[in-house]
Amino acid sequence: MTQEENTSGWNAIDQSMRELYGEQEPKHYGTALPYILGGPDPLDGISVYAVDNPMPHWHFVTYGFSELYEKEMQDASKSGYGFEITFRLTRSEAETDPPAWALNLLQNVGRYVFNSGNIFQPGDYMDANGPICLESDTLLTALSFIEDPDLPAISTPNGSVQFIQMVGITGRELEMIQSWNARGFLSASSMFMPKYVTDLMRNSYADIPSVIQAVEDGMEQDGSSTAFLFIQQLGWESPRKRLLQKSVPAKLQLGAKQAVLVGTILRSRISKGASLSLIGPDTNILFEAGEQPAILESDRQVTLTVNKQIVNELA
Numbered sequence: 001m002t003q004e005e006n007t008s009g010w011n012a013i014d015q016s017m018r019e020l021y022g023e024q025e026p027k028h029y030g031t032a033l034p035y036i037l038g039g040p041d042p043l044d045g046i047s048v049y050a051v052d053n054p055m056p057h058w059h060f061v062t063y064g065f066s067e068l069y070e071k072e073m074q075d076a077s078k079s080g081y082g083f084e085i086t087f088r089l090t091r092s093e094a095e096t097d098p099p100a101w102a103l104n105l106l107q108n109v110g111r112y113v114f115n116s117g118n119i120f121q122p123g124d125y126m127d128a129n130g131p132i133c134l135e136s137d138t139l140l141t142a143l144s145f146i147e148d149p150d151l152p153a154i155s156t157p158n159g160s161v162q163f164i165q166m167v168g169i170t171g172r173e174l175e176m177i178q179s180w181n182a183r184g185f186l187s188a189s190s191m192f193m194p195k196y197v198t199d200l201m202r203n204s205y206a207d208i209p210s211v212i213q214a215v216e217d218g219m220e221q222d223g224s225s226t227a228f229l230f231i232q233q234l235g236w237e238s239p240r241k242r243l244l245q246k247s248v249p250a251k252l253q254l255g256a257k258q259a260v261l262v263g264t265i266l267r268s269r270i271s272k273g274a275s276l277s278l279i280g281p282d283t284n285i286l287f288e289a290g291e292q293p294a295i296l297e298s299d300r301q302v303t304l305t306v307n308k309q310i311v312n313e314l315a
Helices: 008-021 100-116 171-179 182-189 209-222 256-270 308-314
Strands: 027-030 045-051 057-063 078-090 125-127 140-147 154-156 159-170 228-230 234-237 251-254 276-279 284-289 294-297 301-306
Touching: 008 045, 008 057, 008 078, 008 154, 008 159, 045 100, 057 100, 078 100, 125 171, 140 171, 140 182, 159 171, 171 182, 171 209, 171 256, 182 209, 228 256, 251 256, 256 276, 256 284, 256 308, 301 308
Parallel strands: 078 159, 228 276, 284 301
Antiparallel strands: 027 045, 045 057, 057 078, 125 140, 140 159, 154 159, 234 251, 276 284, 294 301
16 A cells, blocks of 8 residues: 655645636646656646636746645745746637747746756846747847736745746846846836736837836836846956056956946946946956945955946946
């Protein structure tokens, strides 16, 4: 006689979905070989619901970021990583099955979390470094994360689980988020993107006057929430003094594509007395607000104290 498997975590997610969609039977996509046994997909399953409001779309929900079976992690307050990912994608009348690329995208997000240990929270964002749907003409090349508007957090026998919705965004929208914050940008865009449904074929909201104004006002009021930027092309040359010759000033080098963004974020952060770290392959540059400009160098980090005048010159 074998003991019945404990699926209390899985059942709790199922119950939450039944409360939202009643008896609708989702399309469920499981894994043939579990990840812990060498399978390629870290998530145990993904369920997909066909939804008609506020527009026809697919509603994906993952099973696997939380503890679906026995409690294994020490933190009793949350189940596993403490969340599951959802994703809403526009659905055409002709579609009878959700697109495979969206399932693959969710599994790729799972691989990122499982391999890096980095977890997502509402308000986070992620550059996909290319179209979120490969080989498509979409402008959406990044992802942002927000609470799913229809799925509140739940308590399970293994701890709490939050449903975090993944939203496709454009590169210019990502820059707006980095210059302000994800919650503010998504709120400003919500009238054009009800329930944050991702539409691969949409134009960028970065050109809409009301969104532009909201971002500018938000930056002025709140500053930027971006405390760290990863810069692949980042270099630093120390200032040098020469006998009987003019001293050579310090030189900060970064990629041309990121220069304008760094300037915008730096101005926004320093104006609120907040710091900004640029993290590169070989060195880190930390900007701190201060009245008197200064340079402090160590083995792995250069700390630059800057005031408003210096920041404006840099920007």
